[in-house]
Amino acid sequence: MAWKTLDDIAFDGKTALVRVDLNVPLRDGRVSDPSRIERILPTLRHIADAGGKVVLLSHFGRPKGKPVPEMSLRQVVPALESALGGPVAFAGDCLGQTAQDAVAALAPGGVLVLENTRFHPGEEANDPDFAAALADLGDVYVNDAFSTAHRAHASTEGLAHLLPACAGRLMEGELRALEAALGNPARPVVAVVGGAKVSTKIDLLGNLVTRVDHLVIGGGMANTFLAAKGVPIGRSLAEHEMGETARDILRKAEAAGCRIHLPVDVVIAQEFRDGAPNEVVATTACPDESMILDAGPETVAQLCALFDTARTLIWNGPLGAFEIAPFDAATVTVARHAARLSKAGQLVSVAGGGDTVAALNHAGVCDDFSYVSTAGGAFLEWMEGRTLPGVAALDG
Structure with a gap:
């Protein structure tokens, strides 16, 4: 730059x-x-x-x-x-x-x-x-x-x-952090993308699968990918009409050598409320009357182990319905593990987006990540690989 x-x-x-x-x-x-x-x-x-x-x-x-x-x-x-x-x-x-x-x-x-x-x-x-x-x-x-x-x-x-x-x-700090995360990152690079809708992050996912080594998909987006693979998800939040798009992203990832990680176990409940009765089941075992509201403990363990092998982490979006306990457990546990690795100098961690900042604040780790962007739309467009006019105008 x-x-x-x-x-x-x-x-x-x-x-x-x-x-x-x-x-x-x-x-x-x-x-x-x-x-x-x-x-x-x-x-x-x-x-x-x-x-x-x-x-x-x-x-x-x-x-x-x-x-x-x-x-x-x-x-x-x-x-x-x-x-x-x-x-x-x-x-x-x-x-x-x-x-x-x-x-x-x-x-x-x-x-x-x-x-x-x-x-x-x-x-x-x-x-x-x-x-x-x-x-x-x-x-x-x-x-x-x-x-x-x-x-x-x-x-x-x-x-x-x-x-x-x-x-x-x-601006300088933001640009240096983003360059370290996607411009010329230390590898392996892991990206976490969560949230509700695949439809709002198609460009983001399409860019990341060509740039990172591992892509972790969480939240409601993971449900859409699971459904696209024929996994029963009960009454879970999902965009079933995005099934072919999800399958296309899976194909692009395979061609690019990017491994996609979806939950292997999930936390399910029949209603979405604070303290609702819930249980952990294998991803393939969600009953018709239940909803997937968080990633399960085995998924969390696998993600923490994945972070242990990574050098760079990019995070956008929660892993579950973090606003309501106990469905915040996966996001909080994995975020705290990433924070510990970052503080120890083992991981460069860059996070951004409104829900992401709220989730990291909820986990109490915003200050422990290498960089947390509050930029919202600009952060997402950068992750999508777009040229940002305000940055390009400074170049040269």
Whole structure:
């Protein structure tokens, strides 16, 4: 990768336009989860400590090209001030005289938030004139929002071609982690893909079988694959119409030398509720009236043994219905084993996706994986092998 980092740019006396993701959850007008804010702090502090002006660009919600008061970034400023431990200025527009005056008034080392870029239709249209107006506000462009890198918008892609550009610390860490996982990984490589639907991850599975040595399929997706192989799955969640697609992926995996792992035993119950009566049966022995809700202990043991032989792990999606006990057991046990191997330096583990982050948090191991991405859509598109416009724009 040829992209530059913060270390390649002299920020003293410069105005840095920093694309971040401040699309954070609010409750009663206050930020309820500051995780995304906390992860951009190293970038903001680096620029400020180097004597640069820090001007933040971000979207918030889906205002569809017009101002929506409920989607103003003004609401995020108090949380930013709390995280930074100092004042943060705000401008009521992201371009024009309002923005120009706010940037001019900002002292070196200061931080300014410009209003929601999506209040203008030119943002999502990646309009050249809109991007040029943004570029007029600064001297350097820093992208620290991998979570929006799959969008070719003015502030994520267009702006990178108009100013000296680099990746921020969060973006840099994400790209290095992803390169270590799929770009040039230590082998063997194991990928875990779980969740409910095969239909939402066809491209993902198709790419992974050509890139990894072992592919573990869990959750409702595993049920679809089992059914496609003629295994009875009772009333389990599955996409029976995706049977031929599942069989095609199995064929592609075999041709590519990728071994697919499906559950060999499962936890079944007749109802999906907390503490529902359940039992462990062989995968081939699910009664008609029951549902498969988790992988069984023999499957867990096999996966832990597989991880012991691996050098790289990529994880997206849970192995079972982890939201409700006791159907979280497989996900929790296997995740904790991967975390132990990662902490011991035996495994490079990269995980991402909304359900994945929730599952790893539930297991208490988010901090023990080598890297956990909160990027969602961008992480999935990267796993699918797609070019991300926001990353490609930094290359070179």
